[in-house]
Amino acid sequence: MRRLFATLLVYSCPNDPKALWQNFESSMSEDFAKCSAMTSTQVKRNVLQQIDGFLQSMGKSIHSYNLIPIGFSYENIDNETRELRAERNIVISEIDLNSIQLLNEKQKKAFVVISERIYSDRPDVFFIDGPGGTGKTFLYRALLADVRSKGYLALATATSGIAASILPGGRTAHSRFKIPIDIFDGATCRVSKQTSLAAMIKEAKLIIWDEAPMAKKAAIEALDDLLRDLMNSEEIFGGKVVVLGGDFRQTLPVVRKGTKAEMINACLINSPLWHKLEKLQLIENMRAKLDPLFTQFLLRIGDGTQETNENDIVKLPSSIIVNYNNETDAIEKLINIVYPEFKDPSNKLYCSQNRAILTTKNNFVDEINDQLIKKFPGDLTEYLSYDETLNENHQSEYIDLLNTLTPSNLPPHRLLLKSNAPIILLRNLDPAEGLCNGTRLIIKSLSKNVICAKIAVGDFCGKEVFIHRISLQPPSDEQYPVPYKRTQFPIRLCFAMTINKAQGQTLDFVGIYLKEPVFSHGQLYVAL
């Protein structure tokens, strides 16, 4: 409830935060108040400190909301000290520690080389290059467990929230190192030398950045500059052991409206840092171990070496193709294969959580989700967004148009939902607690102002969370007739999703709907 209150303050900008606080203070204090050892002042202080912690993780502070009564002594623990404490308190799982014994030959080699540099204080910077499923995450988890079990700090980061959420203590690199989101060449991280965040980064024995190929080179160069500055060293990454990793066959950094050349230029591979990284390769596909022929085919797709016809089109193996007569028949058949329980209502519905239909464009995703939510059993609940122009003088002129717009990173104006349906989160609400852009959840209940949902996968699987409406804006570089914001639940249905959104997801069963050819072989590779 305290987290819900903090996200309401940040994303819904209530007119009178103090009144809201006074109304709900006792409900938000219930658990602390039950502890008889605490005085009412201590209860209030604890509640305020926790709310402040949530606010700070979203870049805000409790002092902006006028919640603390005048004269009330509120000693806030510096948020960064809190972060350091959180780092030190990360639970090291037995499974991760034991996984060191299970590493395959290449993973073991990488583990030994990196560990040797960490503990001998002869720093180096690595790039773990491995196609999807070759056990990069497995290796990172083993390294993190090993370093942390020896009492050292190890910082786990990734480019996307969803990849960060599968690393223990994982955070997005942007939030951990305060790298500007709208990064450009020469931009710097917003960490000043005197803060305890700087002290924590300096103390770290190991820094991991997963999905580095998806980040712009400017972001990784900003980390290099930050570490040189903090460590007062001209060595690469300030002489820290840094492990970057990922798979260049998957999708590359997004340069909105950029040309192919601009996208390639933004890649880590075109940074002066690239040649200085020690490359370690993982090759054995641990995910598709039982199907070596498919694994080889997948690698040829990723490397762009699979044979194509005269129109540059690859032929997929007939064993994975669904035969159909026409377009309507095609999508019907695919739906029946991916979601067989829709045909047989006695079948368990809940298995839909680890299944998805992947396709290339948002409008195909919407078409499929619309069809499936109607077939899904249960009562429909409709939530309409409130769309408003930033300049209120334009509101009446544009309101109807705004409702029809479907920007890629915004929920739809008309959200049709049912209990037990799968949804995907569209914002990083609380990555430390598993609520990232890309987290999949199953709806438990739908109320007028709050949706209760259960996280469907990952370390936080099964956790129940409350989601409320927030104000969202389309990306500033997407062209719309007028600047506007949409107040809506930050979710979409996810019976179907785009291939790009699926990158980094773990799905048990996938149907791929290719109404049009994919944009690149990297996109087909991610889907397959």
Ligand SMILES: Nc1ncnc2c1ncn2[C@@H]1O[C@H](COP(=O)(O)OP(=O)(O)OP(=O)(O)O)[C@@H](O)[C@H]1O
């Ligand atoms: N040495 C190993 N022993 C047993 N299982 C392993 C080993 N290495 C990896 N795995 C398993 O193989 C699967 C794929 O591994 P992992 O997710 O680490 O790959 P990845 O390279 O990070 O993939 P992606 O790039 O798609 O995220 C996981 O289920 C993981 O637990």
